[in-house]
Amino acid sequence: MKILKNLLKSPMFIIGAGLFFGTLLIALIGPIVYNMTMDRVGAQYAAPGGGYLLGLDDLGRDYVSLLLSGLRSSLYVGFLAGIIATTIGTLIGIYGGFRGGLVDDLLNMMTNLFVVIPQLVILILISASLQEGRSLTLIGVIIGLTGWTWSARAVRAQASALKSKDHISLAKLNGDNTLRVLLVHILPYIFSYVFMVFIIQVASGILSESAISMIGLGPLDTVSLGTILNQAKNTGALGDGVWWAFMPATATITVIVFALYLLNTSMDGVFNPRLRK
Amino acid sequence: MQSNNIFTAVNSVCSFGHGKKLVRAVDDVTFHIADEEIVSIVGGSGCGKSVLAKMMLGLHYPSAGTFLYKDKPITDHCVHWREVQAVFQDPFSCFNQFFPIRNQLKAAFGIYKDKPSNKEMEERVDQALLAVNVKPSEVEGKYPFELSGGQMQRMLLARIFVLRPKVLIADEPTSMVDACVRANILDYLMKLKEELKMTIVFITHDIGLAYYVSNRIFIMHKGKIIEQGTPDEVTQSPKSEHTIQLLEDIPEINREWIKA
Numbered sequence: 001m002k003i004l005k006n007l008l009k010s011p012m013f014i015i016g017a018g019l020f021f022g023t024l025l026i027a028l029i030g031p032i033v034y035n036m037t038m039d040r041v042g043a044q045y046a047a048p049g050g051g052y053l054l055g056l057d058d059l060g061r062d063y064v065s066l067l068l069s070g071l072r073s074s075l076y077v078g079f080l081a082g083i084i085a086t087t088i089g090t091l092i093g094i095y096g097g098f099r100g101g102l103v104d105d106l107l108n109m110m111t112n113l114f115v116v117i118p119q120l121v122i123l124i125l126i127s128a129s130l131q132e133g134r135s136l137t138l139i140g141v142i143i144g145l146t147g148w149t150w151s152a153r154a155v156r157a158q159a160s161a162l163k164s165k166d167h168i169s170l171a172k173l174n175g176d177n178t179l180r181v182l183l184v185h186i187l188p189y190i191f192s193y194v195f196m197v198f199i200i201q202v203a204s205g206i207l208s209e210s211a212i213s214m215i216g217l218g219p220l221d222t223v224s225l226g227t228i229l230n231q232a233k234n235t236g237a238l239g240d241g242v243w244w245a246f247m248p249a250t251a252t253i254t255v256i257v258f259a260l261y262l263l264n265t266s267m268d269g270v271f272n273p274r275l276r277k
Numbered sequence: 278m279q280s281n282n283i284f285t286a287v288n289s290v291c292s293f294g295h296g297k298k299l300v301r302a303v304d305d306v307t308f309h310i311a312d313e314e315i316v317s318i319v320g321g322s323g324c325g326k327s328v329l330a331k332m333m334l335g336l337h338y339p340s341a342g343t344f345l346y347k348d349k350p351i352t353d354h355c356v357h358w359r360e361v362q363a364v365f366q367d368p369f370s371c372f373n374q375f376f377p378i379r380n381q382l383k384a385a386f387g388i389y390k391d392k393p394s395n396k397e398m399e400e401r402v403d404q405a406l407l408a409v410n411v412k413p414s415e416v417e418g419k420y421p422f423e424l425s426g427g428q429m430q431r432m433l434l435a436r437i438f439v440l441r442p443k444v445l446i447a448d449e450p451t452s453m454v455d456a457c458v459r460a461n462i463l464d465y466l467m468k469l470k471e472e473l474k475m476t477i478v479f480i481t482h483d484i485g486l487a488y489y490v491s492n493r494i495f496i497m498h499k500g501k502i503i504e505q506g507t508p509d510e511v512t513q514s515p516k517s518e519h520t521i522q523l524l525e526d527i528p529e530i531n532r533e534w535i536k537a
Binding site: 165166167169170171172173174175176184185188189 | 358363385
């Protein structure tokens, strides 16, 4: 409760949370309030106005509907990738950091191996090899499976700092097994870090999805913010000055990722007392 | 023949690291501790006394030599900890700050194979709290960080009253509290010993304190036990220069203490 109070004192947190929950709200209730349609409703690249706030795309579809649906897809991919990456990273990091010794060395080596393999290259290779059935969920899973390394490193460092604390020894003397020590006596202490890592993973998940969709390797089953950009690129909207084809999608991605980074930074200031003013 | 040895160490070594960085925290120690004895292990910082305490708890294994509990090596931790328990130095870091203190006292029952009924556990926690002069209502629903240092140290002792072990390893239980609380804590320790017929291994840097409470004193320096004997033997006719140094370092009124 005290932490929440401290968080609410930080303007950065309020702006970040406001922006994030704002976009989340738009994504959730937008489709209910707004009459969404994916059908052709007018001429190619009709300018904004005339009943359609953000104009129409090259197939004459309404951009507001596309953006709402894209926003939902991007958030879905981000959270899916974030949950997968944070779970794997936390499990590997907490166990390695706590056990130490050979187990830790092996897990650390594996983490370092995954760190040096560039995530985007793997993503491009896997996406390119899957010509059919490249779904949004699959892309989220791939991003999660390739992006867990940073959470593992952050969590490992914290867990290994905690392992020699007295309350861990006492928990052992109480007869707690390793799983209980990890979940009850270590995880609560590093939960703030895990949560912060999770936020960064969600943000990088959204960015990664946009990046590979932008170059045409995105999901085939739905509209995402990245595929809107890809479509704009393919039809040459950028050169023709059709700003409503790429500006709103770019701005949406920027706003979500910016909000998440703000949240992360403001939490760092509260959870890490040394950074407190 | 059943001997009454609680701990037996013969040329025990506990080392960390390897190669050039090898540190022998406990170096070739030989001793035995008998049942119902109070033994103090005295030494300066980094002399290896805490490592020796962790060896007794089975948290560190000997790298060489033999280290026996009741004439057997320590193998099953859970069985060992049903009889050998500890009080640590820093009461603030000993409890998980996310759970109420009472639950954590109750969690100590986790060491038993068959836990007593919930009602009995609650009763034993209440009794343990009263034994250390804390009203159960005082700590009801309280979290560790809401208690004072003295109260926390008493919570650690209450945990021992809850578990009633045969052997207690007390690793500097009084170093973080003021002189008044220290006297109280020693009082409770003696009460525990009386009640439970415990063996106590008292780890401290304070030879004066050790003199008052122990049956025997071990002096440790650089991982070795350089002197052992009754408090009078050790303090009246010290053989080692480190013992003399430890004795000289006790602050006394009307004596020049810190030489320039």
